[in-house]
Amino acid sequence: MTSKRPWWGTLLMYVALAAFLFFLGFPLLWLLSASFKSTSELNSLAVNLIPADWDFSNYTTALERQNLITAAGNSLLVSIATMVITVLLSMPMAYALARLKGRLRAAGTVWILTSQVFPSILIIIPLFLVLRSINLNDTLFGLILVYVTFTLPFTLWMLQGYVAAIPTELEEAGEMDGASRVTILRTIILPLLAPGLVATAMFTFVSAWNEFFLALVLLQSPELYTLPIALRSFLGAEGQTQLGPLAAGAILATIPSLIIFSILQKKLTGGMLAGAVKG
Amino acid sequence: MSATATAKKDTSTNRREPKRIGHRARAQRREAIALVVPALLPIIIFSLIPLVSGVALGFTNATLKRNAEIEFIGFGNFIELLGDDRFWGSFGIGIVWAASVALLTLVCAIGLALLLNSDLRLKGLTRVLALIPWAMPPVVIAIVWRMIYNPNSGPLNGALEAVGIPGVNWLGDFSTALPAVIVVGVWAGIPQTTVLLLAGMQSISPEQHEAAAVDGAGALRRFWHITLPALRPVIIAVTALDFIWQFNSFGLIYVLTEGGPGGRTMIPPLFTYLEAFRNREIGYASAMGDVLVIAIMLILSLYLVNQFRQTKGARS
Numbered sequence: 001m002t003s004k005r006p007w008w009g010t011l012l013m014y015v016a017l018a019a020f021l022f023f024l025g026f027p028l029l030w031l032l033s034a035s036f037k038s039t040s041e042l043n044s045l046a047v048n049l050i051p052a053d054w055d056f057s058n059y060t061t062a063l064e065r066q067n068l069i070t071a072a073g074n075s076l077l078v079s080i081a082t083m084v085i086t087v088l089l090s091m092p093m094a095y096a097l098a099r100l101k102g103r104l105r106a107a108g109t110v111w112i113l114t115s116q117v118f119p120s121i122l123i124i125i126p127l128f129l130v131l132r133s134i135n136l137n138d139t140l141f142g143l144i145l146v147y148v149t150f151t152l153p154f155t156l157w158m159l160q161g162y163v164a165a166i167p168t169e170l171e172e173a174g175e176m177d178g179a180s181r182v183t184i185l186r187t188i189i190l191p192l193l194a195p196g197l198v199a200t201a202m203f204t205f206v207s208a209w210n211e212f213f214l215a216l217v218l219l220q221s222p223e224l225y226t227l228p229i230a231l232r233s234f235l236g237a238e239g240q241t242q243l244g245p246l247a248a249g250a251i252l253a254t255i256p257s258l259i260i261f262s263i264l265q266k267k268l269t270g271g272m273l274a275g276a277v278k279g
Numbered sequence: 280m281s282a283t284a285t286a287k288k289d290t291s292t293n294r295r296e297p298k299r300i301g302h303r304a305r306a307q308r309r310e311a312i313a314l315v316v317p318a319l320l321p322i323i324i325f326s327l328i329p330l331v332s333g334v335a336l337g338f339t340n341a342t343l344k345r346n347a348e349i350e351f352i353g354f355g356n357f358i359e360l361l362g363d364d365r366f367w368g369s370f371g372i373g374i375v376w377a378a379s380v381a382l383l384t385l386v387c388a389i390g391l392a393l394l395l396n397s398d399l400r401l402k403g404l405t406r407v408l409a410l411i412p413w414a415m416p417p418v419v420i421a422i423v424w425r426m427i428y429n430p431n432s433g434p435l436n437g438a439l440e441a442v443g444i445p446g447v448n449w450l451g452d453f454s455t456a457l458p459a460v461i462v463v464g465v466w467a468g469i470p471q472t473t474v475l476l477l478a479g480m481q482s483i484s485p486e487q488h489e490a491a492a493v494d495g496a497g498a499l500r501r502f503w504h505i506t507l508p509a510l511r512p513v514i515i516a517v518t519a520l521d522f523i524w525q526f527n528s529f530g531l532i533y534v535l536t537e538g539g540p541g542g543r544t545m546i547p548p549l550f551t552y553l554e555a556f557r558n559r560e561i562g563y564a565s566a567m568g569d570v571l572v573i574a575i576m577l578i579l580s581l582y583l584v585n586q587f588r589q590t591k592g593a594r595s
Contacts, residue, residue, distance in 0.1 A: 009498070017399060030423065031419070089317050092315070093319070116520070116523070117575055117579060118572060120548075123330055125333055129332075148325075210416035212534075216530075235425070
């Protein structure tokens with residue numbers, strides 16, 4: 001195929017590729033450069049990606065001023081708790097969805113699909129009322145409960161794809177040896193499922209770490225703000241916002257999910273496709 | 280009478296017969312219940328019940344104001360909603376937003392997936408960069424693009440000024456706000472769609488392309504007659520899902536413009552949120568949510584009917 005393409009075709013493709021690289025990469029590069037720029041440089045219309053004089057104080061200012069450390073701690077707590085609870089809850093059900101036949105499986109699949117369709121605004125209004133009536137609104141525990149519920153569908157979808165990929169013959173062999181279901185799950189399924197579990201757990205962590213809307217509705221006390229909400233409260237009226245510290249905070253908020261996503265890249269797409277094909 | 284009674288009795292015992300399950304089967308059912316209940320419980324409490332009561336709240340006058348009793352008011356909210364131009368305005372904007380983002384994302388993603396599926400260099404770098412929008416928190420995406428669009432310090436106006444074109448207040452101007460927000464939506468949506476399309480492309484056997492090339496088909500014709508038809512199911516599914524996700528999206532536009540200027544980027548979820556938690560009219564807001572669900576269901580059923588027709592057409 002390569003030999004057939006004229007030189008201008010190759011050139012055109014590289015131009016297109018460069019355009020995509022620029023379009024996709026520029027915003028992060030700009031944010032990174034803004035986080036090292038001085039206030040005066042940030043308030044000018046200069047289009048230089050490399051700061052004229054490097055200013056590292058944005059990061060310290062961001063951390064000191066806007067209780068960003070508290071927010072990061074809240075985000076970390078909420079994300080880890082959501083991750084652990086979601087994975088523990090979804091593991092058995094994903095196994096059931098992948099292995100059982102009949103109405104339960106069909107109902108589960110339909111629910112997973114419809115949960116993607118409903119606007120979260122419709123669910124959050126009564127959820128807010130329920131949590132308020134049991135005094136769990138404006139608490140991190142309430143937020144965790146809500147996050148678990150909202151991440152379950154996708155987690156189940158991913159995990160059941162991983163379970164379906166494990167051949168049933170392995171379980172049958174275990175059954176022949178007289179092992180109980182629990183033993184089979186623990187000694188045969190769990191080790192084979194481990195990579196899928198790790199991928200699912202990481203994905204759940206990132207979902208909770210990045211989430212904005214539910215936290216915005218449920219959290220009112222500034223000391224409970226998660227990182228996205230705290231960052232949003234940085235934004236004042238145009239011109240009053242301190243762009244440097246804001247950029248620094250945004251970079252800090254991005255690092256964990258960027259790391260996890262680069263590790264996950266292959267597994268995530270594989271899991272999504274497995275779920276799509278076998279679900 | 281007595282005959283029917285005995286007949287009834289007979290059928291009922293007959294029906295019960297196959298239900299008399301063995302010890303093993305009963306144990307299996309208990310296992311299934313034990314596996315499903317831990318996840319099912321939170322789903323029912325925090326998802327199904329709120330969903331049902333969310334739909335029901337649309338028929339009440341519930342507010343977040345103090346000492347207000349919730350009363351059932353039938354279709355009152357919906358009748359009021361019919362005449363609410365601001366809601367229908369936001370509905371139209373929501374459709375323009377979701378359709379534009381879904382279609383533009385699709386076009387960009389097909390292009391990018393084709394490039395990533397070819398024999399070019401720089402593919403590793405592109406793959407990593409394509410991942411970035413996917414991993415970035417939506418709030419951060421909105422913050423970066425606010426900086427880029429900033430009329431007084433943004434690089435976009437900086438670049439325009441450098442070549443002598445006057446700057447634009449991208450997010451603040453009535454005519455540019457919606458297109459500017461759509462560009463951000465496309466930027467954020469490209470990675471996922473690209474990955475799915477790329478996977479679809481890689482499942483097309485290279486022999487097909489080679490055979491067509493031997494027959495003298497150019498790259499364009501091979502794309503049109505081989506790649507595109509093979510990708511068709513993926514394209515339809517991805518675009519339908521993307522449309523629904525965008526129609527329901529919130530955070531990006533909320534942080535970028537809060538629906539402004541003058542409601543030019545006010546998509547329905549944003550409008551509903553403001554009605555519920557700023558105006559505190561949660562009954563009325565829930566009615567809006569109900570209308571949104573019906574709209575999405577209609578769109579989804581159109582998609583399903585289309586899918587059904589195609590599979591039927593393929594079979595006959």
